[in-house]
Amino acid sequence: MHRAYVRVLVDVDETGKVCPLRIYWEDGRSFSVDRLLDTRRAASTKVGGQGVRYTCRVRGREVYLFEDEGRWFVEARDVPGEI
Amino acid sequence: MRTILHSDLNNFYASVECVYAPHLKKVPMAVCGDPEARHGIVLAKNMMAKAAGIQTGEAVWQAKQKCPGLVVMPPSYGRYQRFSRMMKEIYADYTFRIESFGLDECWLDVTGHRMSGPEIADELRRRAREELGLTLSVGVSFNKIFAKLGSDMKKPDATTVITPQNYRQLVWPLPAADLLFVGPATRRRLLKRNLRTIGDIARCDPNEMRAALGKNGEMLWIFANGLDRTPVMEADESAPVKSVGNSTTTPRDIADEQDAHMVLMLLSESVAERLREQGLMGRVVSLGVRDCDLASFGVQRKLATATALASEICGCAMELFREHYRWGKPIRSLGVSVSDLEYADGDAQLTMFPDTGRERRYDLENAVGDIRRRFGHYAIQRACLIGCREFGAINPRDDHTIHPVGWKNG
Numbered sequence: 001m002h003r004a005y006v007r008v009l010v011d012v013d014e015t016g017k018v019c020p021l022r023i024y025w026e027d028g029r030s031f032s033v034d035r036l037l038d039t040r041r042a043a044s045t046k047v048g049g050q051g052v053r054y055t056c057r058v059r060g061r062e063v064y065l066f067e068d069e070g071r072w073f074v075e076a077r078d079v080p081g082e083i
Numbered sequence: 084m085r086t087i088l089h090s091d092l093n094n095f096y097a098s099v100e101c102v103y104a105p106h107l108k109k110v111p112m113a114v115c116g117d118p119e120a121r122h123g124i125v126l127a128k129n130m131m132a133k134a135a136g137i138q139t140g141e142a143v144w145q146a147k148q149k150c151p152g153l154v155v156m157p158p159s160y161g162r163y164q165r166f167s168r169m170m171k172e173i174y175a176d177y178t179f180r181i182e183s184f185g186l187d188e189c190w191l192d193v194t195g196h197r198m199s200g201p202e203i204a205d206e207l208r209r210r211a212r213e214e215l216g217l218t219l220s221v222g223v224s225f226n227k228i229f230a231k232l233g234s235d236m237k238k239p240d241a242t243t244v245i246t247p248q249n250y251r252q253l254v255w256p257l258p259a260a261d262l263l264f265v266g267p268a269t270r271r272r273l274l275k276r277n278l279r280t281i282g283d284i285a286r287c288d289p290n291e292m293r294a295a296l297g298k299n300g301e302m303l304w305i306f307a308n309g310l311d312r313t314p315v316m317e318a319d320e321s322a323p324v325k326s327v328g329n330s331t332t333t334p335r336d337i338a339d340e341q342d343a344h345m346v347l348m349l350l351s352e353s354v355a356e357r358l359r360e361q362g363l364m365g366r367v368v369s370l371g372v373r374d375c376d377l378a379s380f381g382v383q384r385k386l387a388t389a390t391a392l393a394s395e396i397c398g399c400a401m402e403l404f405r406e407h408y409r410w411g412k413p414i415r416s417l418g419v420s421v422s423d424l425e426y427a428d429g430d431a432q433l434t435m436f437p438d439t440g441r442e443r444r445y446d447l448e449n450a451v452g453d454i455r456r457r458f459g460h461y462a463i464q465r466a467c468l469i470g471c472r473e474f475g476a477i478n479p480r481d482d483h484t485i486h487p488v489g490w491k492n493g
Contacts, residue, residue, distance in 0.1 A: 050214075
């Protein structure tokens, strides 16, 4: 596993609440976030790093998306293009 | 009875580095200052480096001799401050009485909370682990001193509870040097009286302690018996400034009086500027000297009138230096500080014959301060510093400093 920084489309509401909508993978593919399940501050035990952790449902799987000081990353498998 | 927690982030700097690079947990690693700028000492180390016998404060080359595979990381202070702030946000969910002691330690007063002290301690540890990826050691007790001793007893990621019932078994066998404010000098004086453990201090007559060590002796006796009543300061309560000081480890050893004068002038300028910024002036000038073998001493002198003038501070520091330093060895670092502070616009003693020269020196130094604020620190320099690029490049005012806040409040 490694920390893969990604481009993210987010929605910010009038109270400042942030909701990620779409994750862009480096090879050009993108995945829509079907549902936001949980938001909390957390450290990634798998790939290191710390920030606000968004637990997202993407294609029926739970994916952790982290926001660390303005940059976003996912815990990526060491196979290219796999979340 | 109060419930006081002392929470200590284990190996703080090193642990934060491990959060971002988890593979560093599996190798001996130390966060060290920059050896090029001669700040090359170990600031923090991880568990494996600790197991290899590496100690905080030793030189990088010594550490590498003990442990050739040591991975050395430069410090990232911005990140440490961010983690420290996030930890305080977690503490604030339980109490507003939070007193910091450096970046990595805090006292919390949780008296009257619906959860018990040990419950809060365990929850803090879980949250630090999950939310920040860090481990905490927490001491739970009925005063600040025992809480701090408790957080040192079990590491990492542990809660230690010290109660009025068990403190004699847990605290009294500890060496006296573990007590806050017992440094090498106090320890020697205690040893002369055969006081080796905290229990020895607790069991002796308070009058004897006072005779041996003055007011501090009595304070240690109070600490050792769990009678300390010092409150935990509230989060937004900052202690009034008691002194303003600066010290620096120079890029090369200070070899003669001219070098020393240059560095003292730099430090005095910085101290004077900070005093004036806060509208303060001080009456006592202190000088700290550390030679290349890391032996150090401090001396101080009271001035006739309070000052915020770099030239006067430096003059006094230089006098102290000439009187007390014998040039046995070259010097590694120097420090200047000014204490016994008062407000510059306060009730200053009027003199019969006002010193107009002094007023003009104030105007001059204020003008220099203005130029520096507008055009940068190096826009204007003292002539004595121009010849020496190495020392001239030191900017003590803006160099990064993190200090634990003072403890004694009278």
